[in-house]
Amino acid sequence: MASRLSSRTARRRTAAVVAGLSSTALVLTACSGGESEGEGGGSDDPIVVGISLPLTGDFSEPGKGVQRGYEAWAQFVNEDGGLLGRDVELKILDDQSNADRVVQDYEALIAQDEVDLVFGPFSTRLVVPSARVADEYGMLFVEPAGAANEVFEQGFENLFYAAPAIADDHYNYLADHILDMPEGERPQTVAVASMDDPFAQGTAYGLRDKLADGGLEIVVDEVYPPNTTDFSSIAAKIDDSDADMVIGGTQYQDAVNLIVALQQLDYQPDLAAFSTAPTNPEFSAAIGSETEGILSPTGYTETASWPSNVDFVERYTELHGNPPGEDEANAYTTGQVVAAAVEAAGCAEQGECQQELISWLRTNEVETVVGPLTWDETGKPQGAHLIQQYVDGEIQIVLPQDAMEADFVYPKPAW
């Protein structure tokens, strides 16, 4: 009895200590909050950039890539003397791939933490709600991932997409190339499977509609929810149609699972195009040697010779031991775009400054790691994506002609 009693007292004591500690922590944070408010806008304060990213949940894979890109950008800027002579500090929250969380996060970052700038999150589904929050507060919103057409149909006046092209235009070079082939040689039938996601569908349907307009027949057109993990039935449908070409509107695991399921059914198309996944370094590790001939659009390649890219790839590789991927590059581009506006406007804080940044980006071109970028009035970038293909075991640019590293392989070898 005595021991039980003493253990209970001990437990109570622990609880008191914990409560004490947490209230101290509360007071401390309150104090530090007040302090930064007092000095806010001082020229030596770091410029705080608020960001919410999916670090856990369905989009954690690309989310972490974007995080690496943002962090690399902040580090390199600080090494080079900062922005407007001030250090840059990132405040990154985890939205768990959840659209409700992302709204809360940006509200908190802008209203409570009073960050000076915001950068966008990952994935179209999260970009639209968060851009709306930023719009309400009049904040410039440059984002690395909201590539679907609907992002630009919302009437946002503060949004800029930091990549060469929107989702629907990703495959433009491939569509042109296929339609330029002689009638007898080009694929006649097309199977499409896409995740129920604005970005994934944007890429796949952009290509599908251009090919359909050009006279190709769409024989399978499947949509699957983002939580789908078993692709054997979709693969069975595609296999049954025996389409000449397969288009996957994919993110990552869905592309890998679908490709393996198609291989298991011994379906052999002449062309296979999947968005996003094939440009991921994990992709070859997952599929093995059977990637040959798989196509994918990319907004970025580490070998591009844009001046800032050479520098970026070199420093990033030194930092991480491997070159940056597309997610990292898009995040870095976002940083570059905002930085260019900040340097030009000479300010980085909430309030009128944000409108100056927005107006400057409307009318100016920015040199980035994905090439020079300009935007129309909706924030849509004015370019197209490069088309890459696995040739000799490596993913290489095959289209357009003037950027190509290897010849376009058609029909694709068996997988």
Next chain:
Amino acid sequence: MTGTLLFQSLVLGVLLGGLYALLAAGLTLYFGVMRVVMIAHSAFLILAAYLAWFFNQQTGMDPLLSLVVTVPLFFLVGVGMQRLLITRLRPATLTMMSVLLTFAVALFIEGMIGFVWSGTQRRIQLPYSSASVEFFGAHIAVVKLVAFALAALSLALLYLIMKHSRFGQALRATIQHSEAAQLVGIKTDRVAGFGFGLGLATAAIGGTALSLDATIYPSLHWHWIGPLMAIIVVGGLGSIPGAAIAAMVLGIGQSLLQVPLGTTWAQTIFYVALFVTLMLRPQGFFGGRLAQRF
């Protein structure tokens, strides 16, 4: 739609149903033995898949060999979890509180997987990953066949243990009437602990089977727990054969429905079945009342 596609879908459905059956068997066992709703079952499943991947990554050997370690390990973890956590819950609110407790365990496992192996999506690359055998015009992937065989074997073993071993008899007695079981000298506490361990051991096998043909990531378990919960309710909570039959029927149903309805609607079969069961036969279609007829 052609006959080949229909047959192919049927074959895929049987293979999928087999895996569901094994996974649901463990889940229904916890409920049968202890009235515990084990939300963390699928989290352990993914953990086992990660261990299989890690084993393959480190040694280069076939992931199936990791079973030698994971099955006993999960059994012990299961016994420990039952003895140290579940028994601390008050019997009166056990079922409800077990939801909260195992939900926390699931979050913990998901977080630890992400912490240790990061959120990067993993897949085991096997020489036979994309190999398949032809079966009356349908292609059966070798990995799916192996997973199915593993599931069938484990279910058969589970059945033998439950039906023909003294432990199985004690376990069934505990499921049916734990006080009466105590009266005839069964140490129901220990039996319940072993029962929980047995359930978790099926998660080890299921996870390894899953790892052969799936891209895995820490939050994947949430996609599994919903259908599995639906399966054990349809099959009758606590009934292993009920769970197995329901799993097979729903697995095949899902696969066949994908042909006309597409993936989005085919997924709802689990929940439609759940609603129909609760409305028409709340005790489940295939099992008796709480598995009294195992």
